[in-house]
Amino acid sequence: MITPNMNYANLKDSYLFYNISQKVSAYQKAHPGVHICRLGIGDVSLPLCDEVIKALHEAADDQSKKESFHGYMPECGAPFLKTAVADYYRARGIDLTDDEVFISSGASDELGDILDLFDRSSSALVIEPAYPAYVDANIIAGREIIHLDSGEENGFLPEPVEKAKADIIYICSPNNPTGAVFPREKLQKWVDFANENGSVILFDAAYEAFIEDNALPHSIFELPGAKTCAIEICSLSKTAGFTGTRLGYTVIPKTLERKGMSLSGMWVRNRTTKTNGVSYIIQKGGAAVFTPEGQRQIKENIAFYKENAKIIMAALDELGIWYTGGKNAPYIWLKCPNNMGSWEFFDFLLEKAQIVGTPGEGFGACGEGYFRFSTFGSREDTEKAAQLLVELLK
Numbered sequence: 001m002i003t004p005n006m007n008y009a010n011l012k013d014s015y016l017f018y019n020i021s022q023k024v025s026a027y028q029k030a031h032p033g034v035h036i037c038r039l040g041i042g043d044v045s046l047p048l049c050d051e052v053i054k055a056l057h058e059a060a061d062d063q064s065k066k067e068s069f070h071g072y073m074p075e076c077g078a079p080f081l082k083t084a085v086a087d088y089y090r091a092r093g094i095d096l097t098d099d100e101v102f103i104s105s106g107a108s109d110e111l112g113d114i115l116d117l118f119d120r121s122s123s124a125l126v127i128e129p130a131y132p133a134y135v136d137a138n139i140i141a142g143r144e145i146i147h148l149d150s151g152e153e154n155g156f157l158p159e160p161v162e163k164a165k166a167d168i169i170y171i172c173s174p175n176n177p178t179g180a181v182f183p184r185e186k187l188q189k190w191v192d193f194a195n196e197n198g199s200v201i202l203f204d205a206a207y208e209a210f211i212e213d214n215a216l217p218h219s220i221f222e223l224p225g226a227k228t229c230a231i232e233i234c235s236l237s238k239t240a241g242f243t244g245t246r247l248g249y250t251v252i253p254k255t256l257e258r259k260g261m262s263l264s265g266m267w268v269r270n271r272t273t274k275t276n277g278v279s280y281i282i283q284k285g286g287a288a289v290f291t292p293e294g295q296r297q298i299k300e301n302i303a304f305y306k307e308n309a310k311i312i313m314a315a316l317d318e319l320g321i322w323y324t325g326g327k328n329a330p331y332i333w334l335k336c337p338n339n340m341g342s343w344e345f346f347d348f349l350l351e352k353a354q355i356v357g358t359p360g361e362g363f364g365a366c367g368e369g370y371f372r373f374s375t376f377g378s379r380e381d382t383e384k385a386a387q388l389l390v391e392l393l394k
Contacts, residue, residue, distance in 0.1 A: 007142045016132070016362030020346070027350055037385035039312070039373045040356045042176070042331075044241045046304060048285070049297035052240060055288035059281040073277035076268060077103025077249070081283045084290040085249045094221045096251065102267060103278050103286075106248045107206045107235035112137045114202065114231065114250070115168075116270050117263055122167035127158060128364030129177050129333075131204070134170045135364075143168075149366040156180040156324060156333065160193035169194055171220075172204035174211060177363045177372040178333040179325015181216050187223055194229035198258065201230040206248075209239040209302055211328045219251075227253040231263065238330060238376075240289045240298045247278060247286045305330050308375040308382040315386035319393050332373045333360070337393055345371050353388040 020040060028036065048056075062068035076082070082101045089096045104110040115137055123144040126134045138145050146166050150156040156178040171190060173182040182190075194201050203220040211218055220226045232251040236242035252264040271277075288294045309326040316323050316334060323334035336345040342359035349355040358374070360367030375382070 005140065005142075007140050010139050011136055016359070020356065020358065023347070023350065024356055027354075034354055035384075036350075037353075037355045037377070037381040037388070039375075039377050039381065039385055040358045042238075042374055042376065043243050044238060044301075044305075044376050045378050046241055046301045048241050048245065049294065049301060051288045051291060051294040051297050052285045056281060056285040059284035062284075063281065070280035073280055073283065075271045075275050075277045077101065077277070078280065078283045078287075081249075081287045084287045088290050089219065089221070089251070092218065092222065094219060096221070097254070100251055100253055100264060102250045102252065102271065103283060104233075104248045104250055105278055106237060106242075106246045107204065107233050108133065109246075110233050110248055110250050111202065111204065113270075113274070114233065114267075115141055115143075116274075117266055118168055118200070124168040124170065125164055125166035125199075126170050126364075127172075129156070129360060129367035129370070130170065130364055131172060131176050132363065138168075147364070149364075150178075151366060152322065152335070157182055157186055159186060159189050164193070165197050165199070167199055169199050169201045170204065171201055172206075173217075174207040174325070174329035175331075176204075176207065177331055177358065177360065177367070179329035179331040180333070181211060181213075181328045184215065184217050184223065187217060187220065188225075191220065191223050191225045191229060195225050199229065200256070200258070200263070201226075203230050203232045205232050206235040207238055207329055208234065209298070210306070210330050212306070213328055216328060221251065221253070227255045229256070231256065236286055236289055239302075240286075240294075241301060242286070245282060245285065247282050304379075305375045308377065308379065311382050311386045312373055312375065315389045318390055321393075326375070330375045332375065334371050334373065336360075336369050336371050339369075342368055342371055349392075353385070353392050355385045355388060 081103055082098045085101045086096045086098045120141050120143055123146060124138045125146045125148055127148045127150055148158060148164050150158045157180050208218040220230045220232055235248035252267050254264045256263045289298060312332055313326045321334050321337055323332050326332040336342060342361045346359045358372040360370030
């Protein structure tokens with residue numbers, strides 16, 4: 001009889017969003033017709049911008065004509081999109097070649113797939129609170145996981161310590177769920193730490209487009225030494241509303257080697273073995289994001305979500321509640337008032353104000369006592385929730 005991957009038995013039940021859904025459904029059933037302000041979901045609420053829609057339509061039309069039809073695309077990405085992404089980095093002074101860029105079906109997929117580059121005997125460091133998939137993907141692989149807690153004392157941006165020595169280091173900045181962003185000097189310490197220990201940083205930059213403070217790095221490759229220790233994974237999901245369209249990109253420098261093996265070369269071999277590439281139509285839509293007009297339009301959408309953040313932050317400021325995030329990220333991470341637990345605060349907001357957020361405990365044990373609000377909701381829900389928060393807690 002075949003033996004399944006028994007590591008799946010070590011996974012915890014994915015109870016966070018299931019529990020939220022169950023609680024909200026039960027409340028709606030008991031209170032039909034009551035409007036619920038949804039500030040928990042990480043999905044976007046604005047449609048794709050006009051420049052992207054135009055490119056998608058043109059690409060679909062291309063597929064209807066023999067002379068412009070495209071079948072299988074290059075497994076590592078269409079040259080036109082790889083160049084567009086590389087130019088986006090080069091405009092920030094980061095020297096990349098086009099073939100150091102790999103086009104993917106999104107950051108979530110890539111964060112799981114990229115682990116193929118590392119032996120299962122390698123260890124992984126997860127800075128918590130964290131996106132739960134970091135932990136789950138490594139449990140499935142049977143890998144040793146080192147948990148490094150962060151908290152208010154360091155703004156949820158810890159520095160490397162002895163126990164943080166691991167082969168793989170996950171860093172998400174701007175962070176999900178906390179919204180905290182590593183300043184240049186703190187991120188440099190992690191780069192130096194990784195190079196000293198031969199570690200590889202998996203840098204999740206899915207929310208880089210939300211950074212408005214010019215002193216903060218958008219990419220880890222802005223820092224000296226990063227090209228010998230880091231892989232950067234990014235997404236157009238939140239940057240350009242591609243959550244339902246699925247497109248992202250990964251940067252692996254050719255200078256990143258371990259034990260004589262080029263990780264960039266290994267990834268070419270992996271992609272040409274395991275994928276047939278992302279569709280032509282979707283890649284054409286993605287290329288439109290990097291045009292001057294595409295950049296202007298997506299920045300308008302990001303500004304809308306940032307205005308939502310300002311509305312929530314103003315309410316929290318009025319209430320004197322501690323929080324981080326919001327300014328340079330689409331998430332706001334707050335301390336639950338009156339020493340409430342995260343699930344206790346969730347129930348309190350749902351019952352008393354019909355507001356839904358995300359309990360911090362779902363992102364790791366050190367998230368207990370904290371709560372995440374998303375700024376991706378509608379303006380109506382955001383304004384109403386801010387008003388209700390003040391009325392309820394002042």
